Amino acid sequence: MQLLSSLLAGLGLGSMYGLMALGFHVTYAVSGTVNFAQGSSMMLGAVLTFTFAQTLGWPMLPAVLLALLLCALYGLVVEVLAVRPFASRGSNAWLIATVALGIVLDNVVLFTFGKEPRSLPSPLAVSPMSVGGVGLGVYPLQLVIPLVGLALAAALHAVQRRTRWGVAMLAVVQNRDASRLMGIPIRRVVALAFAMSALFAGVAGVLIAPLFNVNADMGTLFGLKAFAVAILGGIGSAWGVMLAGLLFGMLEALITATLGSGYTQILSFSLVIVVLALRPNGLFGRAEVKKV
Amino acid sequence: MSSSSFRARRTLLSSAAALVLSATFAGGALAAETIKIGLVTAMSGQSALAGEAITRGMQLAIDEINAKGGLLGGRQLELVRRDDEANPAKGVTAARELIYKEKVAVLFGGLDTPVSMAIVPLVNQEKVPFMGPWAAGTGITRNGASPNYAFRVSAMDDIVDVAMLQYAQKNFKSAKPGMILVNNPWGESNEKGLKAALAAKGVTAAGVEKYEANDLDMVPQLTRLKAAGADTLFLVGNVGPSAQVVKSLDRMGWKVPVVSHWGPAGGRFTELAGPNAKDVHFVQTYSFFGKQTPRGEQVIKALMAKYPSIKGPGDITPAVGVANAYDAMHLSALAIAQAGSTDGDAVRQGFYKISGYDGLIKKYDKPFTPANHDAIGADDYVWAQFIDNRIVPVGTAN
Numbered sequence: 001m002q003l004l005s006s007l008l009a010g011l012g013l014g015s016m017y018g019l020m021a022l023g024f025h026v027t028y029a030v031s032g033t034v035n036f037a038q039g040s041s042m043m044l045g046a047v048l049t050f051t052f053a054q055t056l057g058w059p060m061l062p063a064v065l066l067a068l069l070l071c072a073l074y075g076l077v078v079e080v081l082a083v084r085p086f087a088s089r090g091s092n093a094w095l096i097a098t099v100a101l102g103i104v105l106d107n108v109v110l111f112t113f114g115k116e117p118r119s120l121p122s123p124l125a126v127s128p129m130s131v132g133g134v135g136l137g138v139y140p141l142q143l144v145i146p147l148v149g150l151a152l153a154a155a156l157h158a159v160q161r162r163t164r165w166g167v168a169m170l171a172v173v174q175n176r177d178a179s180r181l182m183g184i185p186i187r188r189v190v191a192l193a194f195a196m197s198a199l200f201a202g203v204a205g206v207l208i209a210p211l212f213n214v215n216a217d218m219g220t221l222f223g224l225k226a227f228a229v230a231i232l233g234g235i236g237s238a239w240g241v242m243l244a245g246l247l248f249g250m251l252e253a254l255i256t257a258t259l260g261s262g263y264t265q266i267l268s269f270s271l272v273i274v275v276l277a278l279r280p281n282g283l284f285g286r287a288e289v290k291k292v
Numbered sequence: 293m294s295s296s297s298f299r300a301r302r303t304l305l306s307s308a309a310a311l312v313l314s315a316t317f318a319g320g321a322l323a324a325e326t327i328k329i330g331l332v333t334a335m336s337g338q339s340a341l342a343g344e345a346i347t348r349g350m351q352l353a354i355d356e357i358n359a360k361g362g363l364l365g366g367r368q369l370e371l372v373r374r375d376d377e378a379n380p381a382k383g384v385t386a387a388r389e390l391i392y393k394e395k396v397a398v399l400f401g402g403l404d405t406p407v408s409m410a411i412v413p414l415v416n417q418e419k420v421p422f423m424g425p426w427a428a429g430t431g432i433t434r435n436g437a438s439p440n441y442a443f444r445v446s447a448m449d450d451i452v453d454v455a456m457l458q459y460a461q462k463n464f465k466s467a468k469p470g471m472i473l474v475n476n477p478w479g480e481s482n483e484k485g486l487k488a489a490l491a492a493k494g495v496t497a498a499g500v501e502k503y504e505a506n507d508l509d510m511v512p513q514l515t516r517l518k519a520a521g522a523d524t525l526f527l528v529g530n531v532g533p534s535a536q537v538v539k540s541l542d543r544m545g546w547k548v549p550v551v552s553h554w555g556p557a558g559g560r561f562t563e564l565a566g567p568n569a570k571d572v573h574f575v576q577t578y579s580f581f582g583k584q585t586p587r588g589e590q591v592i593k594a595l596m597a598k599y600p601s602i603k604g605p606g607d608i609t610p611a612v613g614v615a616n617a618y619d620a621m622h623l624s625a626l627a628i629a630q631a632g633s634t635d636g637d638a639v640r641q642g643f644y645k646i647s648g649y650d651g652l653i654k655k656y657d658k659p660f661t662p663a664n665h666d667a668i669g670a671d672d673y674v675w676a677q678f679i680d681n682r683i684v685p686v687g688t689a690n
Contacts, residue, residue, distance in 0.1 A: 006511060006512045006515060009511050115340035116341055117559060130545075213532040213536070217506075253512050257512040260513075
């Protein structure tokens, strides 16, 4: 029973990592670049939702929708300001530029939103769930998160296979020059990927806000772990990163519950290294084949 | 025509000269060098509110001292602040700047024990008195240096840990407490202190669990403590993670008494932790709620007049930061007055010469001796709970 509640909680946490790692995946697949400050995009989703729903008193639905829209817009800003100017010159400076932009955002939020951690109430995080009188040790929201995560991974998969834009994305991945010759607007496809990336992080932020403390640096550690998860799953595979997120979250919870919290970070990250040593392209990734 | 214009020019000249002269004299009066008091604390990030509270307490005391004519024959006090971002390396850099460049007479620290621990060797080497108005790490004042330049007007972990056990035994008949501590030097300091306190009373702990400051879910750790048979929890952590511990307990449906260090007082604990926030008992050095001494009423009034955002005791938050810093600043001023100069070693000995001070937290009687650099003891602690979003004092340790 105790293990079950730890596992369920780990599942919820893991799907947050998965969602954010999905954000790394979409942009990496299309452009070979990522927004390293994914944690800041997540924080933005949580902070905006809190501001609209609590400070301004809007109903939840419009608050969440506008927050997510603004997150997507922020993704475009990241691409235009921090990635495009460098990537187009073949420079790797976007690495640090995205980190810098994230720090700027964190501090802007610190000034405007305030320094105190806040909490977003949610009807899904009031009373813990129980089955037949036995407590499961989680709020309903923690079970909603993996569902949303998997649904989004499935949606992303469907978009990539079934829609014109999705196919365009895949084409850009396979051969940039040929895609350009075929009339695919590469710039717009890449920008779209960054918008989606920030949107995924924003969804994670909105979902986690009622469980966590909303403040300017809430995303930092999540962003880091999500990147580890993206690499672990194989950053080129949407399903891979989502599953790796779930695995990583449950692994963390299991280690803590059985061996104690002192070992969690050491063991979980050591395992990441071991896995990468054995499977350099991640658990679910395929080796990149450069066709010449 | 020409003579009148000449006269006019002369008047102009003389009045200009007078202006220059008076400016020089006024400047001379102003230039009686101010005494700089340094403060290195977090002014951004999660602990920023605490830094603001320390600033308010210090500034209030400085205003009072300056209004009475300052120190050392009319020299005004001036507060010089630097942000440490809760980062020890940045704290040391800031402390160096304040010591070497600003030449502060006394250096105040912030709420983060790791930062203060990093600054203490520097002040001992440079012979600049250090005053801790918040960070409770035992090693800050008990640092083994001789002479020791670190003083404190705040709680100290070792004493808090003894008080936590006393309070738990008295109120909850605790026989097998479990510890849930933040994984940093502050948590470590309390792990040592709590283990010593338990050993002294012949009590064995159910277990010791740690969490990261940014952890979201403490169910696994708490589950282990529950399985080990913990009948009380000793909690050490800042307000955010403390709230996560309470929420995790709620999810598990585990009703267990929680006796805490003062982390929960650092923010909107009720909002963050939900309805069960009220079940946490935590230590304070001062509460602006309840009956106040005349000094307490005067401080509340002055704060409300100076800071429009303060509308009542509930807005003076975190209270311990304001109260500790206020008394610490007055005590430091007394030490400078006793020293008769801003020389570091003289001020250090000035602290020992303070015979008494009727302060906000208590009536201090010989607050510092060479053997004791902590002005506040176990008897001065107040136990409190968050009830309806207010920190309400509920008892004392004894």
